[in-house]
Amino acid sequence: MVSRDRAELPSQLAAIPEGMLVEVDVREELRSGQEPFGRIMAARGRVSEGGALVVRAIFEPVPLYRVLGNQGFLHHTEELGDEDWRVWFYHPSDEEVVPEPRPGLEDVRRGTDRPDAVEGDEDVVVLDVRGLEPPEPMVRTLAALEDLPEHATLLHINVRVPQLLLPMLEERGCSYEIREQEPELVRVFIRRALPSPDPQSA
Numbered sequence: 001m002v003s004r005d006r007a008e009l010p011s012q013l014a015a016i017p018e019g020m021l022v023e024v025d026v027r028e029e030l031r032s033g034q035e036p037f038g039r040i041m042a043a044r045g046r047v048s049e050g051g052a053l054v055v056r057a058i059f060e061p062v063p064l065y066r067v068l069g070n071q072g073f074l075h076h077t078e079e080l081g082d083e084d085w086r087v088w089f090y091h092p093s094d095e096e097v098v099p100e101p102r103p104g105l106e107d108v109r110r111g112t113d114r115p116d117a118v119e120g121d122e123d124v125v126v127l128d129v130r131g132l133e134p135p136e137p138m139v140r141t142l143a144a145l146e147d148l149p150e151h152a153t154l155l156h157i158n159v160r161v162p163q164l165l166l167p168m169l170e171e172r173g174c175s176y177e178i179r180e181q182e183p184e185l186v187r188v189f190i191r192r193a194l195p196s197p198d199p200q201s202a
Contacts, residue, residue: 010076012093013052020051027083030058033134035168037142044068044089052090058083059136063143070147123149128157130184138165141190145174148192156188 024043026036040055047053053073055061064087065075073089080086127144129137141156148154156162161178165188169176173193180186 009088013076013088013090016050016052016090020048021054022046022051023054023056025056027056027058030135033164035135035138035142035164037139040064044071044073047089049091052088055087055089057085057087060085061087061139063140064089067143067146123152124155125152126155126157130157130159135164137162138168141165142168145172145190145192150192152191154190156190158186158188159184161186162188 022043024036024040026040029036029039040053043055044053053068055064060077060079068075068089072091074092076088076090078086078088125144125148127141129140132140137156137158141154141162144154156165161180166176169190175191175193177189178186179189
């Protein structure tokens with residue numbers, strides 16, 4: 001349970017009753033290399049008006065700032081200790097304004113913003129996860145997919161084929177193409193499943 005000692009929290013969070021907090025602790029899942037993104041999103045769906053989602057993780061879950069920020073949530077982050085982060089996601093009060101979500105994924109570049117961009121690839125979003133420790137590459141990729149425009153392609157750059165990520169993509173109905181072009185350079189082109197056409201509109 002969240003500690004009742006909330007003296008250092010913003011006043012809005014300190015006033016939220018315990019019964020309106022939805023807590024999800026994904027530290028053990030992250031340590032074992034599992035992907036907790038789906039469980040966090042399911043917990044977010046249980047947050048009632050005036051409540052908050054409280055996430056415990058082993059690193060600062062920066063990708064969630066953009067994903068939940070785009071859904072109207074503010075966040076308050078606490079570093080409680082080594083590999084112990086607590087982040088509160090909550091709806092703003094009437095006096096607060098939701099800021100433009102910061103990118104969060106500093107290594108995501110879109111289309112012509114990329115130094116390697118070529119004409120006609122404006123719909124390609126690049127996510128370079130080389131150098132990141134598991135499970136961050138998977139978490140960042142799934143978070144980037146949440147924001148991916150319908151007809152865009154996510155280019156995931158890795159040093160190896162992301163074997164644990166591939167079944168997650170298949171579960172979400174995504175298609176992908178793997179290109180192992182040289183040692184320690186793998187590119188995975190990921191496309192989201194397109195919605196089925198409405199037969200009523202045919």
